[in-house]
Amino acid sequence: MNFGWQALPLYVVLISVVTAMLIFALGEGRQHVRTTLNLGGAILKLALIMLMLLAIQSGASFEFRMSLLPGLDLVLHADRLTMLFATLSAMLWLITTVYAIGYLEQSPNRARFFGFFSLCVAATMGVASAGNLFTFFIFYELLTLATWPLVVHRGTPEAFAAGRLYLAYTLVGGVLVLIGLIWLHALAGGSDFIVGGSLAPLAAGNENALRTIFVLLMLGFGVKAALLPLHSWLPRAMVAPAPVSALLHAVAVVKAGAFGLVRLVQDVFGFDLAASLGLADVLAWLAAATVIYGSVLALRQSDLKRRLAYSTVSQVSYIALGVATGGMLATVGGLVHLVHQGLTKITLFFCAGNYAEGLGVHSIEELDGLGQRMPVTSVCFTLGAFGMIGIPPLAGFVTKWYLGAGAVAAGAPWIIAVIVASTLLNAAYFLPLVHRLWFRPLPEAMAERALAIRGGRMQALVGPTVVVAAMALLAGLFAGTPGSPLFWVIRMVGGES
Amino acid sequence: MMDWLLPLTGIVLLLNLILGMLRVYRGPTAADRMLAALLFGSTTVAVLLVFAEWMDVPALRDVALLFVMLAAIISVAFVGLPESDEGNP
Amino acid sequence: MSATATIYLLTAAAVFGIGVYGLLQARQILRQLLAINLMGGAIFLLLITLGGGAEGPPDPVPQAMVLTGIVIAVSATAFALALLVKLQDATGSSDLDPPDAE
């Protein structure tokens, strides 16, 4: 154990935990203190992460290690992949917090909400900085725990039904991971994340065991990543408040699953081993099927948030797809989508939240002509939708570019078909929304309906929306700039594997 | 003579006890049972004394003494019990 | 093994079994407590008989155990009886499983 500056990843996790605890302790009143805490925690965390980022750029390394059980360590470290995810979540936490303050400050149970919100981020940071599969699992499960109160936050029967489904899936997923982990532990002892995988020496003679382990872990992570047969919780979880949906889809839960898949392929098995066991292909097929299936289902949704949810199902699988395809280009595509999808999807959810809060709009039919009513939100929504489709210069394009090129480079051109089909489907379910926003006449009733939010609250909602939309745009537009997600990912993939 | 006389006495007393048991069992009233139990007590005292002699365990006389005392207590206790239909099946 | 010992051992076994049957089948708690006491008696009989009581002065350790057991039995019975009174006060019944309860 080392509690010095080496343990910075621990402190980054702890900041959110402490914030959560303080918020719980404060109780329902003291709105201002809570807001200050929230923002302070988020900013402090971002600052620490920036510090780490700089330090890592200059070659420093961070690791905190603590023995939980004989032979099993809790390891928090910071490699480039960590920083990618950590930076994303820290930034989006800050923004989402601002948004959530605006979104929820009038509603009940705020302390609970913000407490679990922080806890959720803590778990996400833990997932990001986990240094071995065991630690990863711990935070992965913690994430389940911290998210459930957010999913059921509304307290309605639908919310609880959704919460139940969420739990049923994620807990079973957790169990699968656990079994895989136990097996792996029995087979390999520790399972630290080592770039390029740590299992290669074991491969001979254990092929089938390793295959089974991989499938177990893949399914376990796949639950949160909403891989094909395991995705149904995600759209149902849409009953949660918009910032939660945003967080679920953009940063925390879904990403944790995807991140797990990345770690699994890259750092536990190593792509070469995974590929030689035929596992990468399995994951790729599954991810590809999800990409298509999610899009097809999204087409059929008439509720805005549900459509976005199915879109997430589809989009998140790009990450897995990229990583499973292998090769530098596709890996870059997959990893960078971690960030790009996050930015884009959070934009969309914020917009959906704005529509819901501002005009009580939930279904797609009600979007008609809202471009006139809420122009800024609508522009952001349009940008988000375009980003999802992969229209340049938005971030989504960069992803698809690398994925597509990577697919060819890795000798799996069928993936191009998947990407293109998905792009078309994306367009098919997003463009009608954009069309409605801008080209449909505003119905009388909607024109007369007063905005439910105004003043400071409005700013608190629209401000973050604009910021994330701009980030989604800039991440694509300035993809070539040093410091962009793409730049970071390329350095990571190129420099370390 | 003592070799068989004492145990034989014991047997007779025990058979006596069994008759008492039957009375306790048959009733018909609670008072019948109680009286039978008292008879029982005194017979037991006798049996114990015979045993003490026969088995050469003098301490059994102490036990017999105790029984005498307990018989008195139980009779008093019984007197204190109210009459009810309970005892008359 | 002497015939006396055999007789008492079989007696002990029988009384224990009868006690178990009584405990499980009785409706009234008082009967169940009687059955428990029967079982206790059977065990004590077994202990002493096995301790060599049929032949001469038995093993003192089981005797001490039985003495302790007797006191514990009376303690438990006394408490159980007090609880029984309370039970009847609280529920109006001295039966644990009234026929209409479940």
Place this chain on the structure above:
Amino acid sequence: MPSELLIGLIFLPLLGACLTVLPWRWSTRLGVFAGLVSLPVLLVALTLAVIREGAWYYSLGGWTAPLGIRLFVDPLALLMLWMVAIIGGVAAAHAWHDFRPGTPEGARFWPLWLLLTAAMNALFLSADLFNLYVCLELVTLAAIPLIAMAGTATSIRAAMRYLLLALLASLVYLLGVALLYNATGTLDLYLMTQTLAASDGPATSLAFALIAVGLLLKGAVFPLHVWLPNAHASAPGPVSAVLSALVVKTAVYLVYRLWLWTLPAEDPMQGAVELFAVLGAAALIYGGILALLQERLKLVIAYSTVAQLGYLLLVLPLASVTAWQAASYQLLSHGLAKAAMFLAAANILHAVGSDRLADLERLDQRTPLSLFALALGGVSIMGLPPSGGFLAKWLLLEAAWQEGRWLLLFVLVLGSLLAAGYVFRILAAALRRADPTEAEDAEGTSPIGRRQAGYALLLALLALLAGFGAAPILEVIDAGAPAGWSAP
């Protein structure tokens, strides 16, 4: 010096109980203080001694076994003693409010509580089969009145059922002891092993079978758990906590002692561990499902105990260091978590006036701290990280894996999913809002309520911290693994 520590663990609570019988308020306070607060202090010293010297015996009265009675302390006993000290202590602190010294309730409560503490300490230290019988009876006779202190019809009925079955169990156990004494010539748990190895007959196996059934009854192992749910659910909060966390464990502890220490490794009776495992598995699943079916909070928690006890029996056939660690850690973390949950449930019951799940809505507003404690405890019960329960589950799974017991693995996993089911069911009930638009609750928690919640929270946090402190604990525990289990 260490020997006096053992004496203190038993006699300080015992003399404390005597003191609390006296009518003065100071005597009660002194008794409680002497009997409970001293325990952790003694245990710290004892732990150091055990770490230094390993396990040792202490012959009472200077009469060595087989003539006299010995005490035996080893890491397992130490673990149990610590649990008595901590859980019992915190539960006592929680009870302090409801059972103040000087009040009639207090006067009735504390002597029994201290006797219970003394009895459990004595039980965990005893190395003598008959002495254990006395301890078991003392535990039972001290615990049942505590259940009845709730005074409700349900609690009295539950206490009665518990009493009858506990007496049956004791007698069955005693019969086994009687047979064993005659077959082996001694009552000492550890001396008996040698004689047992020589004398192998139907008598000893029947004796062990009788002892097993007696202990299974006392330990509320399915299908003999029937007395437990109502008894634990209707008792006053701190009592429920101690019953579920400690009292039922006494039986499991004895099963461990007898099967892992006393019974020779090659004895055919070792085959019974498979039976235990089957029962444990059944308990895990049956208890889990029934917990899911309950409508009252405390009943859910009580059935959860039925289920969780299953884990402890499941370990028996695994026979490895990992299994040993798993069992110890499950003992510990379940104890802490379950006690926390019961204390929290008591607070909730007090605040809400009902523990029906349907009445628990908006608990996060009404009793936030208690709910938090309940949830944290639940996390450990579910075996979700980071918690002691998680490590226990991990070790169990690992042990099952190492031994290749796939079925067992499956049962474990199913059990933890069921646990998640009932815990989240409680939480869902607590977070529900009948009317989502309802105005905020202005009601705050009273300082007393907050303190009471604090005790629950303390235990819950300990259960959570157990997830981080495993390494040093297990290091001590490992040294106490039963003989056959230390081989990797």
Place this chain on the structure above:
Amino acid sequence: MIALTIDAIIAIGIVWLALQTVRGANVFSAIIMFIVFGLIMSLAWARLHAPDLALAEAAIGAGITGALLLVTWRRVHVLEGRTPQVGMAARSLWLTLPTALAAALLIASLGWVALTLPAEPATAGELAWQRLPEMGVSNPVTGVLLGFRAYDTLLEMAVLLAAWLGARVVASELRPGALPGPAHEEVPLVGALLSLVVPISLLVAVYLLQAGGSAPGGAFQGGAVLAAGGVLLCLTGRLESADQTSLIERIVLILGLAVFSSVGLMMLPLGEPMLAMPGVWAIYLIETALLLSIALTLVLLFAAAPGLRRSS
């Protein structure tokens, strides 16, 4: 052969009484049968050369337990008079048959197994005989109870205390004075009997206590006898229940446990092990304390009252 006949008669009596206790037509006769069962059991103890147990069985098993059962029966079944008496047959065959079958199997296996065991003193018992002289008492049972296995006895006192504490917890507020009323005073001879029996019981108790060192007897039997006297006083209304436990009563209640523990602890500073007896005097001191505690506890349990006082 004759001895065998005696044993057989006793055994048959025991089994038959046990059956009657279980199957008795009503609760009252079941209790009576149980009391008789106790008496026959003491005959059996006598036949098994265990006068200590015969004493204890008579005083505690049959005497005190019987009195407790009867007085509770009176409280529960008579005073309330509500519970209909249901015999064994009330259960359906499906409930009875498995139990009967299992019980029969149990009897068979237990009997068979018991017969395989050697019926003679075991190692520990032989050691007890050998090392009895070190104790300073000649009655081996007392030696075991207060010497070799004193710890059991001590905890047993705790059990007794717990039983009283428990009974106090559940003591019914509704019926505090469950003891019989002044009816006894009208019964002739009661007074005379009392004036005889109570002092005798005290005398017997003291005798048994004193005898315990060398002959059968001891604190438990003595305490039970003393308690029997107390019970008699209660039954005849000479003692009646009080709302409070007096200080004296409390002290006496814990006396056995406290004195026993203190004597046990006393030797620790001298480097002796816990519960090492400093001498025969200590045994008698402890026995006296135990006797008092036992007697009072049993009487209080019988009276089901927090305390007792002399009736005015």
Place this chain on the structure above:
Amino acid sequence: MILLAIILPLLLAAACLLWTPGHWRALLPAASLPAVALALLPAERSVLDWALLGMTLGPDASGRPFLLLLGVTWTACAWFALGYIQRHVRSFWVFWLLTLTGINLVFLAQDTAAFYCGYALMSLAGYGLVLHERSGEARRAGRVYLMLALFGEALIITGLFLLAARFGNAELATLGERFAGAPEADPAAAFLFAGFAVKMGTLPLHVWLPMAHPVAPVPASAILSGVIVKAGLFGWLRFLPPEAAGAAPPVLALIVLGLAGAFYAALFGLTQQRPKAILAWSTVSQMGLLLTLFAASLLGVVERELLLPVLGLWVLHHGLNKAALFLATGCAPTTSSWRILLFAFPALSLAGLPWTSGALAKDAAKSGLDAAHMPEWVITAFALTSVTTTLLLWHLLVRLRQTDKPAAAHPAWILLTVAGLLLPWFWAGTIGQAAFPDMVKIWDGLWPLLLAATAILIWQRAQIPGLSLPEDEMLALGRRLRPVIEAIPKVPKPAPPAAEHVSSALMSVLRRVEGRLTQLPIVGPFALALLLTAWIIGAF
């Protein structure tokens, strides 16, 4: 200047988004002026490696005519639009300017990603222009436009992926050299060709074009038909270097395809009634000719060198004239004789009247084809298209006369017409292609016109009734098929699983079991059974 070309329209678009264009709207036409400057002035490339995947922008030889066309047409049409657009003004300008940004980027891009970025922006923003009227017809057309545009994008991106795998974000200028021999070359070329063909309205993919162009407002139609379709050609030029084509057979097939499109579209246009639809079909037809030329340029590096200026010239010529004609439809060209004259210039130019830019372009094309060793029949067919074009434009005039409503003639129209007359000449001069035709060539230009005039006369005399067919011929065919598709039975939804019933039944059973178990007579035998089991395990 390069950045200005991109950013100026973007800034103006942002301004329009925020505020309704007011006094400053005169600035709007200026947004496309940087393109003119870029076309005419020498400019360095600018390398923006921070942007997107590393952007390189700059005009080059093949881009300049496109840029010139873009600048002039767009400015004129914007000027026209200033007065013409009355409804949805902000929306119009935003999309107008975004489209401009996109196409600027397309013509300037020197790297794949930037090109695709511009192309996508242009296509999507074009949707806004198509949909401007918000009518049902516009919606339908918009939907078809969007679907095909996306389809095209999908094909393009597939092709780009195939390229990117090898070349990364390839620099377009050197693409050709590296293309040859790459295993992905053939499929990539196929995908890219088909993708850009959508924008070009090449034969089977032209459906959207005759639907979308007519429904847009006049200035938008003008740029759609005049400029934006050329982006497809530009894409071909950029991504399909001669090295990509491989063997000759596809070239010939493409030529056939182009000619077929040219004839088919012109003839089909004759069945149309609305002037703008007729013009749109004319565009399809003309694009067929461009495909023919482009296909010829695929034959080899030499041919490409030869035909590249021709294509530029042709693009300029067609774009300006077609845009002028579209603007004409908004200026009531038949209401006065000078307007008819003004209308006739671009029309005849398209038909290839000698001395017009059309003749210049056709001439250059023919000589180019000749030099590329095209078979004679190709050249003849190429010439014959003038006949159909003339017929089509005549038909247009007729329809215009029937439908025209009085409207002011906008100076932008005049400007554009004049530009259409002059600029190709000017451009031909700058690239050394301008030459006054000799008699042979005049005859070459005239005979198709005469042939057409004859046909018109015969047609009018014979009183052959005009055929009227829907604009969206293929979709109309599809609509006929719909009942057939709907007749396919749907798979019935499976009934919800009975699992819930089972589980609730199980639950109630368990509840009852637990109730019974609490009774001693039931739990007791269990205990005894356990006892015996344990004993048996141990003893036997």
